[in-house]
Amino acid sequence: MLAASKKDNEMDKTLVSRLQALEPLMWINPGLGPTASVQVPVRPEQVAEAEKNWRLLGPLLQHCFADLQHSGGVIASELTEATDLATAMGKAPGRYFVKGDHALPVAGSVKARGGVYEVFLHALSLARQLGLIAPDATPSELASDAVRKKFGGFTVAVGSTGNLGLSVGIAARALGFRAVVHMSADAKPWKVTRLRRHGVDVVQHQADYGTAVASARQQAQADSTIYFVDDERSELLFFGYSAAAAELRDQLTERQVPVDANHPLFLYLPCGIGGAPGGIAYGLKQVFGDHAHCFFVEPAQSPCALVQLASGLKSVVTVYDIGLTNQTEADGMAVAEVSQFVAQVMQPLLSGVYTVADDDLFRWLALAQEHAGLQLEPSAAACLGGPQMLLSTAEGQGYLAQHGLDACIGQGTHVMWATGGSLVPQDEYQGFLQKGCALMV
Ligand SMILES: Cc1ncc(COP(=O)(O)O)c(C=O)c1O
Incomplete structure (x- = not known):
């Protein structure tokens, strides 16, 4: 022992x-x-x-x-x-x-409560920041081709053992963002396949969850078009749940x-x-x-x-x-x-x-x-x-x-x-x- x-x-x-x-x-x-x-x-x-x-x-x-x-x-x-x-x-x-x-x-998991919430609130705040919608516009105004097209120039990234990646990836793609999910070695292959079907870029790390998150965080810090959903620190995820x-x-x-x-x-x-x-x-x-x-x-x-x-x-x-x-x-x-x-x-x-x-x-x-x-x-x-x-x-x-x-x-x-x-x-x-x-x- x-x-x-x-x-x-x-x-x-x-x-x-x-x-x-x-x-x-x-x-x-x-x-x-x-x-x-x-x-x-x-x-x-x-x-x-x-x-x-x-x-x-x-x-x-x-x-x-x-x-x-x-x-x-x-x-x-x-x-x-x-x-x-x-x-x-x-x-x-x-x-x-x-x-x-x-x-x-x-x-299909509890992660829908956190991941979807954070990605959609981020989208709202980004659209306001870019002047795509008026400050007092309702979230529904994001449902336009023009907004989707603009979001295509931005990325949402996350590190995940699998289910948060699914939730964030699906939510981000639904709004037109590029999505990158950094997966730990524990991630099940079917989750990777499913994400790719949704048009999400999957980076597979031969390391644990903490390493996948750190790598995603580092890439986001170097590129202002990447929004990083930080599973280790995010209050938005926490309150979504x-x-x-x-x-x-x-x-x-x-x-x-x-x-x-x-x-x-x-x-x-x-x-x-x-x-x-x-x-x-x-x-x-x-x-x-x-x-x-x-x-x-x-x-x-x-x-x-x-x-x-x-x-x-x-x-x-x-x-x-x-x-x-x-x-x-x-x-x-x-x-x-x-x-x-x-x-x-x-x-x-x-x-x-x-x-x-x-x-x-x-x-x-x-x-x-x-x-x-x-x-x-x-x-x-x-x-x-x-x-x-x-x-x-x-x-x-x-x-x-x-x-x-x-x-x-x-x-x-x-x-x-x-x-x-x-x-x-x-x-x-x-x-x-x-x-x-x-x-x-
Ligand atoms: C099925 C399932 N249950 C529980 C959890 C734990 O959630 P958290 O990592 O936020 O503690 C996860 C995380 O991915 C999960 O996929």
Whole structure:
């Protein structure tokens, strides 16, 4: 076993050993504080602003994407009660839902919420800056051949493990931009093929996600016609995701699912760089306050948010620092170093992080198909293990006791955030399923 490096000085040695042994575990965040008193570098009003911006973009989005024709340009996913699936996963009392971002329109993953938002807001601001539209023009005015033609002289670039690239690439091409996606070595070939079909230039790096992002950032810095979507630092991405909280609130209200001191809400959010789960969790804490208990999930080989938060925020800590490889089948979560921006925001807001073994991702992916008819990719299946981790581990039970939730846990609601999968090609998906079924016998 690898020795702990000097960077993990401040991380509990037992925790480091368990992470190095790749043991799926739950870590409870000692930094969690009351929502009302947190001091973080973003503001709740930014969530409301994002909700407003999404509404303003609606007609333009409807114009640009065939799959938004019937939703009035709204990018939203279904909330599905998943009692059978939860039972198959070893259900305890409470209600269980899957938030179906695996089937989000436009990009088939949670990344549609961030990538589309940032690219469309950038387009609006560029068009105003270039005088292509009046300062008070509505976004719909971007839907003209003249604007498209002008945008053809500009590039939108991004570094990605795959799904953000799909979202940003598709959005940029829909508006007429040139699009360049820098992909990490983990990116699945079908995502590369799909992007190229949309006319996106794909640069494939034989290196990890951090290197792909750094390379994209460097190229953009040298060329003023390139706009770089910075997954490691972008507030626009973060707030694009955050608007999902209001969507969930409305769906729970519609189903008369209460969320209050006696009806806690538990959320399980797959985490890579942290932008998507961080943005959603930040939004949820604004909507539900302390009654929302947000947990990230990460692959056992890539627990980047966990190692950073458990070490404190004084210096950057990566999964490599404790000898992990960052090799996982969950390509969307193959990230060695969490966004420092997200780590700062989540430090007082996150309830905890649990880790998952790759084999379990395939088992759960197969259960999701069998018991709920959901087509998930491995990263998304990670959300399904949350309730068991919370209810069955000593750490999870400790959390419930510490927050006085033992008595009302039977009235709790668990939302498993399924973040991607509907665009996975059938042959690839059948391979995932077969692997999951084989692991279950
Ligand atoms: C399917 C899926 N789930 C979760 C994530 C994690 O999102 P983030 O990297 O913003 O933490 C990703 C990222 O690409 C993803 O593709």
